[in-house]
Amino acid sequence: MTSTTTAALELRAVDMHYGFVRALDSIDFQVSQGEVVGLLGDNGAGKSTLLKVMSGAHRPTSGTILVNGHETTFHSPSAATAAGIQMVYQDLALVDAQDISTNLNLGREILRKGPLGWLGVVDTRAQRKRAEKELDRLGVRTAAMTRPVEMLSGGQRQVVALARSATRVTGESNGVLLLDEPTAALGYEQTQQVQALIRRMADHGIAIVLVTHNLPLAMDVCDRIAVLNRGRKVADLPTAETDNDQLVGWITGARASMFA
Incomplete structure (x- = not known):
């Protein structure tokens, strides 16, 4: 992991409301260049909403977003892309033909x-x-x-999607990759292939946020793990300082928040 003093992407006290529903509650989050941060949580925990805020798809109700230390506002996904942030969705957005x-x-x-x-x-x-x-x-x-992409295996298609985004954030200033369940539909060998690529991209200085339900993948590939539960961040610590049982406890709510 590359050590930097300024986060590639940082969120401070981000709230997201849908009417009376608070999807995100004062979330602090950051990822540095060369770092892989796992974003874990059960369904409805707020992971997808947080990714949409990071990628410019949603504007937060309140809070601050900083890119390389500079405060910014994303009015659209294209604004986030221009700032060096790339989102890789589960459907990959490839042209099969x-x-x-x-x-x-x-x-x-x-x-x-x-x-x-x-x-x-x-x-x-x-x-x-x-x-x-x-x-x-x-x-x-x-x-x-x-x-043609339609002739590729699931793992090969995922690698193409990841590589396409990686080429758009590398260069003079490395950017941020947001990965939404990149191994959800893959077998073991294909997952290993994608995992190796994620680590290589981090080695090239790319900051990576990985949303996954695959705990072994998160433990193997992530430098740090943050856990959301009902829209609140309940854990954020180096992967080496936690284990599978602790993560499950935070995800399910059986373990008290680190920030209570």
């Missing part, structure tokens, strides 16, 4: 030079070279760049 290279380059296509470029013709060869270079840097091995 297109190949791996095209999916990795969505939204940042390389156009041909000259008149063909003026007409919007894509330079597929240049895109494949860039995609291969980026995957090599992340240590990712998938199928050939020309293979």
Whole structure:
């Protein structure tokens, strides 16, 4: 984990109300560059709501959001993206009929030079070279760049989605990846593949927030774990200082909050 004095993403006293329902209650949360923070909790604990606040999909009722120490307000997901925050949803948002290279380059296509470029013709060869270079840097091995996504396994599809987001937050200033249950529909070997990629992305300086119900995955891959229960943060500590039984206690409410 990279040690930094300023968090890549920090939330201070964030509240989220839906009418009389308080989905988030004064949440403090942060993740630093090169750190993987697990966000755990039962269904309805507030994990998805907190991710939506981080990704700009929802504006909090109150509270402060800071990116690299600078206070900001996200009016939309595109504003969060511009700030270096990428969300990887469970549905992956891949174009099944297109190949791996095209999916990795969505939204940042390389156009041909000259008149063909003026007409919007894509330079597929240049895109494949860039995609291969980026995957090599992340240590990712998938199928050939020309293979349609619909022909990939579940694990390969997840790797493509993660790698696509990772390439958008790496560069001169590393960003933040928000992962929503990335291994929910995967088997053991595919989960191990995704887990290894998450750690490699962190090693490249990316800050990662991992929402998962998979406790073994959280214990293996996360540097720190935060637990939500009914919209309140009840635990936040280094993974090495907790265990499975403690986490289950906080998730179910059988264990008292660290902040009571």
